[in-house]
Amino acid sequence: MPEAAPLDRAALVAAAGETIRHGSKSFHAASRLFDRQARERAWLLYSWCRHCDDVCDGQVLGGAGRTGPLGAVEELHAKTHRALAGERTGEMPFDALAVVAHECAIPHRFVFDHLAGFALDEDGWRPSDEAELVTYCYHVAGAVGCMMAVAMGVPAEDEDTLARASDLGIAFQLSNIARDIGEDQAAGRCYLPASWLEEAGLNPADPMRPEGREGLVRIVARLVELGNRYEESALAGVRKLPFRSRWAILAAAGIYGGIGRRVAALGASAWDQRVVIRRRRKLITIVSALRGALAA
Numbered sequence: 001m002p003e004a005a006p007l008d009r010a011a012l013v014a015a016a017g018e019t020i021r022h023g024s025k026s027f028h029a030a031s032r033l034f035d036r037q038a039r040e041r042a043w044l045l046y047s048w049c050r051h052c053d054d055v056c057d058g059q060v061l062g063g064a065g066r067t068g069p070l071g072a073v074e075e076l077h078a079k080t081h082r083a084l085a086g087e088r089t090g091e092m093p094f095d096a097l098a099v100v101a102h103e104c105a106i107p108h109r110f111v112f113d114h115l116a117g118f119a120l121d122e123d124g125w126r127p128s129d130e131a132e133l134v135t136y137c138y139h140v141a142g143a144v145g146c147m148m149a150v151a152m153g154v155p156a157e158d159e160d161t162l163a164r165a166s167d168l169g170i171a172f173q174l175s176n177i178a179r180d181i182g183e184d185q186a187a188g189r190c191y192l193p194a195s196w197l198e199e200a201g202l203n204p205a206d207p208m209r210p211e212g213r214e215g216l217v218r219i220v221a222r223l224v225e226l227g228n229r230y231e232e233s234a235l236a237g238v239r240k241l242p243f244r245s246r247w248a249i250l251a252a253a254g255i256y257g258g259i260g261r262r263v264a265a266l267g268a269s270a271w272d273q274r275v276v277i278r279r280r281r282k283l284i285t286i287v288s289a290l291r292g293a294l295a296a
Contacts, residue, residue, distance in 0.1 A: 012096045013040045016047035019093075023050045026255045029282050033248035033289075034152075041104060041151040044096040048083075049114065049144055051093035052076050056118040057187070073119045080115065084108055106150045113143040126204065127193045130226070136191065137173040138166060145169030145234075152245045164237025167230045168253060174227030175260030178220045182208050182271045192219055213268045224264040231257050239296040246296055250289035255282055 020028045020043050031042050054060055055072050079089055083098040100106065117139030127133040142165075149165035150156055177184070177191045184190060190197075190204050197204050200215030207216055231253055238246045258277050263270045277285070 009099055012047075012092060012099060013043060015092045016040075016043040016096050019043070019047045019050055026259075026277060026282070027252060029286070030248050030252035030255060033244055033251055033286070035242070035244045038152050038242075038245050038248075041100045042148060044100040045106075045144075045147055045151055048080075048093040048097035052115065052118060056121060073115060073122050076118070077112075077115055080111060084111065100151055104151045104153075105156060106147050107156050110143045110146045110150075113139055114147070117143070121189065124188075126190055129193050129195045133191065133193050134170060134226075137170040137177075141169035141173035141176075142166035143169070145172075149241075152241060154240065158240070161237045161240050164234045167237075168234035168249065171227045171230035171234060171253070172256040174223055174230065175256050175263070178223045178227070178260045178263045179270075179275050181216070181220075183274075192223070196222065208271065217267050217270075220270065221264050224260040227257065227260050238293075243293060247289055247293035250292045250296075251286045254285035254289055258285065 020031060024046070027046065031039050031046075034042060055076060079091065079094050080097065082089055083094040084101055086098060086102065088095055088098065097111070101108075101111070117136060120136060120139065125136075127136055145165040145168050146162045149162055154161050154165070156162075181190075181192070185206070185208055190207060192202075192204070192207060194204060196219050197207060200212070200219055202212045202215050202219070203209070206212075207219075235250070235253060238249050241249060255277050258281065259275055262275050262277070266275070
């Protein structure tokens with residue numbers, strides 16, 4: 001059966017925009033602050049990242065899921081290699097990656113570092129300590145931060161700024177882990193370090209058990225504090241970004257960081273329902289980010 005004809009760039013951007021609008025309300029809100037070029041490139045890159053995540057988690061646009069089919073990461077590798085070689089696949093996420101990677105000369109190591117995170121999940125990996133947790137967060141989110149930074153115009157050789165972008169991705173992922181402990185447990189996963197769980201007297205297979213909730217709250221406070229440190233480190237690099245990119249990144253940091261901080265503030269009730277940042281709070285964060293971007 002012949003492959004579908006590749007979409008043109010405008011169609012790819014439109015499709016990617018729909019993907020981010022439904023797949024991440026928080027990042028979509030922040031991305032609208034970019035100038036047009038940076039926004040389109042962020043959407044194109046996001047669409048590939050979202051697709052990989054969905055395939056590996058057996059979900060649609062971040063919805064409920066468990067695990068994808070065996071060999072999913074291998075297939076993603078093959079299609080990603082084709083896209084980075086300039087070959088059109090006829091599949092929107094890979095054609096979108098091909099466009100943005102070519103336009104911005106995104107280092108391929110970041111692309112495959114990201115896929116390595118999905119391979120860890122496919123293998124049923126769990127972190128034993130904080131260092132392993134941070135390494136995982138780099139793969140699934142820090143590498144994305146590096147790619148996004150290059151898409152915003154950061155030179156690939158500016159290692160310091162890319163390290164700060166990686167820190168921000170790590171901070172985002174730590175917030176997500178704090179919020180999603182219950183969902184991860186339902187999917188048979190646990191990203192809380194085994195050493196932390198042991199110290200708290202919790203079973204890695206059931207960290208959500210009611211009688212262990214006090215220990216879980218302490219672990220989450222530790223997780224969020226670690227995320228705050230990475231966020232603080234990341235924000236030292238925003239002054240090197242163009243104004244509108246600086247504004248967007250500060251807004252995203254406030255929104256995602258707010259998720260983790262809200263989880264920590266809720267204590268034992270944090271997982272009674274999914275923690276989200278409401279529209280009014282997002283608007284307040286965006287205004288605050290504007291002040292920060294002007295002052296940077």
